[in-house]
Amino acid sequence: ALSIGIVGLPNVGKSTLFNALTKNDVLAANYPFATIDPNVGVVGVPDPRLDVLARMFGSARIVPATVTFVDIAGLVRGASQGQGLGNKFLAHIRETDAICQVVRVFTDSDVAHVAGRVDPADDIEVVNTELVLADLQTLEKVLPRLEKEVRLGGTGPAAKARAEALDAARAAYEVLNSGKTVFSAGIDTTALRDVHLLTAKPFLYVFNVDETEITNDRLKARLQELVAPAPAIFLDAKLEAELADLSEEDARELLASIGQRESGLAILARTGFDVLGLQTFLTAGPKETRAWTIRKGATAPEAAGVIHSDFQRGFIKAEVVSYDDLVAAGSLAQARAQGKVRIEGRDYVMQDGDVVEFRFNV
Numbered sequence: 567a568l569s570i571g572i573v574g575l576p577n578v579g580k581s582t583l584f585n586a587l588t589k590n591d592v593l594a595a596n597y598p599f600a601t602i603d604p605n606v607g608v609v610g611v612p613d614p615r616l617d618v619l620a621r622m623f624g625s626a627r628i629v630p631a632t633v634t635f636v637d638i639a640g641l642v643r644g645a646s647q648g649q650g651l652g653n654k655f656l657a658h659i660r661e662t663d664a665i666c667q668v669v670r671v672f673t674d675s676d677v678a679h680v681a682g683r684v685d686p687a688d689d690i691e692v693v694n695t696e697l698v699l700a701d702l703q704t705l706e707k708v709l710p711r712l713e714k715e716v717r718l719g720g721t722g723p724a725a726k727a728r729a730e731a732l733d734a735a736r737a738a739y740e741v742l743n744s745g746k747t748v749f750s751a752g753i754d755t756t757a758l759r760d761v762h763l764l765t766a767k768p769f770l771y772v773f774n775v776d777e778t779e780i781t782n783d784r785l786k787a788r789l790q791e792l793v794a795p796a797p798a799i800f801l802d803a804k805l806e807a808e809l810a811d812l813s814e815e816d817a818r819e820l821l822a823s824i825g826q827r828e829s830g831l832a833i834l835a836r837t838g839f840d841v842l843g844l845q846t847f848l849t850a851g852p853k854e855t856r857a858w859t860i861r862k863g864a865t866a867p868e869a870a871g872v873i874h875s876d877f878q879r880g881f882i883k884a885e886v887v888s889y890d891d892l893v894a895a896g897s898l899a900q901a902r903a904q905g906k907v908r909i910e911g912r913d914y915v916m917q918d919g920d921v922v923e924f925r926f927n928v
């Protein structure tokens with residue numbers, strides 16, 4: 567499964583946030599005896615549509631989509647030169663598919679800040695610099711090899727791929743040399759996939775703010791501007807940890823008291839899912855209502871394959887109704903009677919919120 571690495575300087579609230587996330591760990595909830603890596607949290611993606619469908623179909627249970635977070639400790643200034651956990655840290659981050667930086671905005675004189683003051687822009691710069699330096703080191707090793715390979719020439723697809731990789735590596739090097747991340751510069755690094763550049767991964771930011779600042783739109787706009795076009799989430803990690811211990815009703819009440827309708831973790835899970843390039847389709851029946859995870863752009867047979875590989879191999883067609891049409895009709899039978907249930911073939915590109923039944927040969 568695709569995963570999101572949580573990084574940040576010491577004392578910004580990473581562990582607090584991660585612990586709150588793992589209290590919602592669906593793996594732990596569904597498989598109490600599974601051995602779980604303490605640094606990995608598998609979190610359900612909240613989706614109110616599932617409750618509606620479960621009621622409509624009388625489903626015995628609900629299975630949400632999940633997103634996997636990995637707590638990556640050890641990022642300090644100088645990590646790219648081996649400070650702190652250095653290389654170990656970088657190896658862990660290389661294995662993830664997106665990077666979530668936690669940034670301290672909260673003020674608390676009892677909690678020391680590594681730089682002696684709370685400065686979000688400076689912290690983001692420190693973390694970016696370490697990742698940029700690590701990528702520069704990687705490219706300094708890779709570039710001479712690519713240049714040599716391209717000099718040796720050759721024809722055909724392999725030679726073309728090497729030339730493309732060299733071009734992408736040079737473009738990335740230039741961007742990194744100017745201190746920017748590859749992601750923020752929007753460089754296409756498909757040809758460099760094997761090199762696993764850290765800053766080519768999509769980024770998202772969690773600003774750990776004081777509870778009273780969650781509704782401070784001016785502050786949020788200023789912070790969002792620092793990291794655009796990456797998405798920013800504003801939450802109070804300590805509050806999230808408290809919420810995770812409360813009943814659903816009490817949590818809702820506490821959120822309402824600070825002017826929020828849902829938890830920061832819920833927003834984080836959804837945003838993370840989106841940043842990873844994922845979307846869901848839905849199935850519903852008496853046994854369960856379930857959200858399944860696919861890439862954006864996946865076709866109907868690929869979606870069927872997520873449920874079972876046999877479904878993909880023997881795919882015949884998909885019966886699809888959009889969630890909105892289904893809810894407007896009130897039942898599947900009504901939706902059918904109104905002609906809202908479409909028959910789609912192999913080339914159909916799945917849309918978020920499609921409610922689907924697959925027909926297949928076994």
Ligand code: GDP
Nearest residue numbers: 576577578579580581582672674677802803804
């Ligand atoms: P990490 O080093 O980034 O993992 O940071 P921790 O999660 O261990 O947090 C460091 C300290 O800051 C702990 O004492 C937390 O209780 C505290 N802390 C974390 N988040 C918040 C917050 O949102 N507000 C306040 N006031 N303190 C926080």
